[in-house]
Amino acid sequence: MAWAPEARTAAVRGADGTTLEVLRALESGPRGLVEEEAEERLVRHGENTFPGRRPDSWPRRFARSPRDPFTAVLLVLGLVSAAVAAWGTACVIAVLVLVSCVLRTTGEHRADRSAAALRDLLATTATVRRRATAASPPLTRELPVDQLVPGDVVLLAPGDVVPADLRLLRTTALTVHEATLTGESAPVEKFVDADGPGDGGSPVLPLGHPHLCFQGSSVVSGNGSGVVVATGARTVLSGALPRAGGRSRPPSPFDRSVNGIAWTLIRFTLLTAPLVLIVSALLRGRGLETLPFAVAVAVGLTPEMLPVVVTTALARGAALLARDGEVIVRRLPALHDLGAVDVLCVDKTGTLTEDRPVLALCEGPDGRANPEVLRWAAVNALWTLHLSELPVPDALDEAILDAAEEAAGEGAPGGGFEEFEGLEALPCGPGRRLSTAVVRPPGDPRFALAARHTLVVKGAPEDVLDRCAQAGGAELGADGRERLARRAGELAAGGLRVLAVARATRPARTRPYTPADERDLDFVGFVALSDAPAPTAAEALAVLARHGVDVKVLTGDHPGTAARVCRELGLAPGEVVTGERIDALADAELARLAARTTVFARCAPEHKARVVRALRAAGHTTGFLGDGVNDLAATVAADVGICPRDGVDVVREAADVVLASKDLTALDRAIVAGRRSTGNIAAYLRIALSSNVGNVIAMLVAGLLLPFLPMLPAQVLVQNLCFDAAQLALAFDRPAPGAHLRPALLRPRALLRFVTGFGLLNAVADLATFGVLALALRSMGPEEGQFAFHAGWFTENLLTQALVMLLLRSGRHAAEGGRVPGPIRLATAALAVVGLLLPLSPLGPPLSMTPLPPLYYGLLALVLVVYGLLLAAARARQSSPSGV
Numbered sequence: 069m070a071w072a073p074e075a076r077t078a079a080v081r082g083a084d085g086t087t088l089e090v091l092r093a094l095e096s097g098p099r100g101l102v103e104e105e106a107e108e109r110l111v112r113h114g115e116n117t118f119p120g121r122r123p124d125s126w127p128r129r130f131a132r133s134p135r136d137p138f139t140a141v142l143l144v145l146g147l148v149s150a151a152v153a154a155w156g157t158a159c160v161i162a163v164l165v166l167v168s169c170v171l172r173t174t175g176e177h178r179a180d181r182s183a184a185a186l187r188d189l190l191a192t193t194a195t196v197r198r199r200a201t202a203a204s205p206p207l208t209r210e211l212p213v214d215q216l217v218p219g220d221v222v223l224l225a226p227g228d229v230v231p232a233d234l235r236l237l238r239t240t241a242l243t244v245h246e247a248t249l250t251g252e253s254a255p256v257e258k259f260v261d262a263d264g265p266g267d268g269g270s271p272v273l274p275l276g277h278p279h280l281c282f283q284g285s286s287v288v289s290g291n292g293s294g295v296v297v298a299t300g301a302r303t304v305l306s307g308a309l310p311r312a313g314g315r316s317r318p319p320s321p322f323d324r325s326v327n328g329i330a331w332t333l334i335r336f337t338l339l340t341a342p343l344v345l346i347v348s349a350l351l352r353g354r355g356l357e358t359l360p361f362a363v364a365v366a367v368g369l370t371p372e373m374l375p376v377v378v379t380t381a382l383a384r385g386a387a388l389l390a391r392d393g394e395v396i397v398r399r400l401p402a403l404h405d406l407g408a409v410d411v412l413c414v415d416k417t418g419t420l421t422e423d424r425p426v427l428a429l430c431e432g433p434d435g436r437a438n439p440e441v442l443r444w445a446a447v448n449a450l451w452t453l454h455l456s457e458l459p460v461p462d463a464l465d466e467a468i469l470d471a472a473e474e475a476a477g478e479g480a481p482g483g484g485f486e487e488f489e490g491l492e493a494l495p496c497g498p499g500r501r502l503s504t505a506v507v508r509p510p511g512d513p514r515f516a517l518a519a520r521h522t523l524v525v526k527g528a529p530e531d532v533l534d535r536c537a538q539a540g541g542a543e544l545g546a547d548g549r550e551r552l553a554r555r556a557g558e559l560a561a562g563g564l565r566v567l568a569v570a571r572a573t574r575p576a577r578t579r580p581y582t583p584a585d586e587r588d589l590d591f592v593g594f595v596a597l598s599d600a601p602a603p604t605a606a607e608a609l610a611v612l613a614r615h616g617v618d619v620k621v622l623t624g625d626h627p628g629t630a631a632r633v634c635r636e637l638g639l640a641p642g643e644v645v646t647g648e649r650i651d652a653l654a655d656a657e658l659a660r661l662a663a664r665t666t667v668f669a670r671c672a673p674e675h676k677a678r679v680v681r682a683l684r685a686a687g688h689t690t691g692f693l694g695d696g697v698n699d700l701a702a703t704v705a706a707d708v709g710i711c712p713r714d715g716v717d718v719v720r721e722a723a724d725v726v727l728a729s730k731d732l733t734a735l736d737r738a739i740v741a742g743r744r745s746t747g748n749i750a751a752y753l754r755i756a757l758s759s760n761v762g763n764v765i766a767m768l769v770a771g772l773l774l775p776f777l778p779m780l781p782a783q784v785l786v787q788n789l790c791f792d793a794a795q796l797a798l799a800f801d802r803p804a805p806g807a808h809l810r811p812a813l814l815r816p817r818a819l820l821r822f823v824t825g826f827g828l829l830n831a832v833a834d835l836a837t838f839g840v841l842a843l844a845l846r847s848m849g850p851e852e853g854q855f856a857f858h859a860g861w862f863t864e865n866l867l868t869q870a871l872v873m874l875l876l877r878s879g880r881h882a883a884e885g886g887r888v889p890g891p892i893r894l895a896t897a898a899l900a901v902v903g904l905l906l907p908l909s910p911l912g913p914p915l916s917m918t919p920l921p922p923l924y925y926g927l928l929a930l931v932l933v934v935y936g937l938l939l940a941a942a943r944a945r946q947s948s949p950s951g952v
């Protein structure tokens with residue numbers, strides 16, 4: 069994103085000066101605003117909504133709707149007709165465009181309204197400090213982000229999305245991700261500069277300020293607080309939006325399939341009109357007078373209702389899922405992509421396991437049970453939980469504290485951990501697998517030369533052992549380290565989550581501690597925790613496998629623990645690949661390895677993202693389910709990012725699909741819903757295009773054989789209108805249960821093959837009808853015969869269309885029986901009735917149609933029976949239920 073140097077936004081201007089000056093200018097203070105004042109400011113400044121999030125109004129959406137490619141093609145054809153004064157054709161095209169735009173706008177508007185209601189369910193909150201009255205103490209509470217006002221004091225923790233532009237008041241090792249604004253993927257350090265930027269008001273790049281945090285960025289690690297300097301449309305992100313044009317995603321499976329097919333069709337359509345003109349000029353010597361007919365043929369080929377059917381099918385699927393309260397689809401095309409997922413990457417903790425760890429054992433460096441290890445682990449857990457303001461308390465830390473409290477209650481030696489005074493904490497974070505608490509030992513003096521600080525470290529055994537110089541007070545050499553790593557491996561292979569605990573005592577200091585201080589430690593021992601497999605996980609994995617979804621586990625945990633958990637759940641782990649090995653591989657090698665590996669362990673965020681990208685590059689449609697800050701990169705990299713509702717804000721905001729809970733069973737249901745929607749879109753395309761192609765072929769042949777136009781432009785268009793209206797019912801189809809057994813992807817080539825085959829069959833039925841018409845109408849005069857021909861073909865077209873809808877609707881399973889849903893029964897019956905009665909009605913003569921002799925109906929019934937049988941037989945031979 070390009071930032072103009074003169075772009076001094078409200079945030080930068082409002083944040084000029086020292087912290088105190090900024091607070092004073094905002095009439096606020098570190099204790100936050102008084103509620104009443106905040107309410108007044110909300111009225112004055114408006115809600116803190118991001119402009120891009122406001123759904124478009126109906127008129128604005130309607131005005132935009134002709135921009136869809138099919139409507140654009142119709143408009144071009146309409147203009148061509150108007151240019152040659154073919155007003156009838158132009159008018160009917162205008163009606164088609166209008167109907168398609170109204171239906172599309174209504175469908176999108178409805179889908180957006182329900183999406184907005186769902187968004188409210190997921191409303192992100194900010195942690196705000198406010199006071200009830202000027203004299204009351206400040207209270208920290210969660211507030212919907214849109215209620216924030218300038219002057220509010222906001223607290224930031226890992227995983228939070230920065231809710232407005234902030235001037236920082238306090239920070240502890242705060243790093244934020246500003247990729248939404250800068251595209252820069254590395255986290256940026258932020259700190260308080262009490263003296264202000266000191267730029268003397270000169271133009272500055274807003275993102276250069278370490279003391280400012282901008283709406284839309286997200287906290288990676290550390291914590292802090294800041295005062296809101298700009299909200300709503302006045303934030304840096306809102307200002308940049310028109311220039312940035314929003315976040316661009318790589319083409320999704322939806323873009324590649326549905327949009328790919330749309331563009332192929334548009335090319336065909338645009339070629340049709342010139343082709344008809346050339347053929348009729350060459351073979352029948354006709355000139356430009358054929359143009360309206362050529363235009364009508366091209367219109368006949370256009371599946372102009374595709375956007376409407378796509379929106380309706382997806383919105384219906386998403387609404388059904390949301391009604392059950394289990395799954396919220398935040399981006400409609402993601403439902404299609406979910407149905408196409410053939411590889412699902414999940415993290416282990418909380419997805420495959422319950423994430424309710426329980427202490428299993430503590431042992432010292434000599435391998436013997438040792439309660440002292442629990443005591444030190446608890447000191448670390450207590451102070452990391454207290455001091456690091458994590459968005460959700462860490463389950464491992466809580467389990468260690470529970471066990472230590474229990475031990476203390478029983479008077480066992482594991483107690484006594486509360487006697488230490490916590491000073492600082494360096495928590496775990498993305499890519500950081502250990503945590504350190506700096507404490508003052510009990511009874512140690514605060515300000516004396518002899519004052520000491522103890523660093524208590526716990527974390528992944530490899531990482532902690534690397535930083536140890538001693539074990540139990542004795543020197544630790546390479547052999548000793550290897551022996552301990554082996555022991556950790558043995559514990560992990562039993563399915564336990566293993567943490568190494570170490571400490572170091574140093575002279576007290578005032579300078580803040582950093583990860584560089586985590587060295588020369590004394591290894592205290594291991595704590596191991598068991599985390600039971602989630603009760604529904606084994607069954608859900610089996611169902612996903614039956615549905616053709618290959619599950620891969622991407623975890624930060626030890627390879628042994630991950631492999632054991634997978635085995636317990638019936639997922640063969642095979643060879644486990646670690647993050648270290650991933651680092652050593654080039655992208656192409658990783659793509660090959662990823663395809664055959666099931667478990668990736670010791671993954672940092674970038675490892676997870678690389679595996680997801682490698683799988684996509686290998687042609688898999690990849691979903692990723694994760695909930696922590698360390699899952700963000702993979703969530704964004706996946707075709708479909710999935711997050712549970714209680715996942716950290718930033719991942720939930722980036723996800724396409726949100727689950728009520730981290731439950732694979734619900735996800736499987738969502739995948740099936742996605743396949744159903746895709747199945748309905750595919751059915752529409754199969755039906756619409758087979759009929760359209762058949763008609764176009766028949767029209768071309770008839771155009772060459774007959775001395776008159778086989779179908780007048782107005783008839784083509786009326787017929788199209790009838791088809792379109794009927795085909796909308798396909799969005800309500802319920803494919804048979806077997807139809808969702810494999811990932812559903814619209815494959816343009818397979819569709820093209822299908823359409824060619826069935827289009828030819830349709831054309832044969834039309835040609836047979838021409839034969840029948842020749843027989844039944846032979847006694848009529850030329851003009852009456854021409855009118856009767858139009859009527860006969862019109863009737864046959866609508867009846868065959870009804871037949872095609874019934875027989876091709878939901879894959880081959882429709883041919884095997886199954887109840888036809890009400891809307892489809894109604895639509896096909898309506899088609900048949902219109903086809904039979906319109907030529908006999910008063911509307912017949914204006915459309916150049918006359919009633920037909922009874923003989924025609926008898927012979928047509930024969931043609932339809934044979935066509936129906938051939939159609940059913942050909943459909944039964946189609947092997948791929950998921951393709952097309």
Ligand SMILES: Nc1ncnc2c1ncn2[C@@H]1O[C@H](COP(=O)(O)OP(=O)(O)OP(=O)(O)O)[C@@H](O)[C@H]1O
Nearest residue numbers: 415416417462464501502503526527528623624625
């Ligand atoms: N509270 C903690 N204290 C110390 N070390 C921790 C703590 N939490 C995690 N770790 C270490 O960091 C490693 C990676 O943790 P991370 O949260 O990335 O993944 P995970 O929870 O093990 O698995 P998953 O990626 O499946 O959710 C853990 O295996 C553990 O060794």
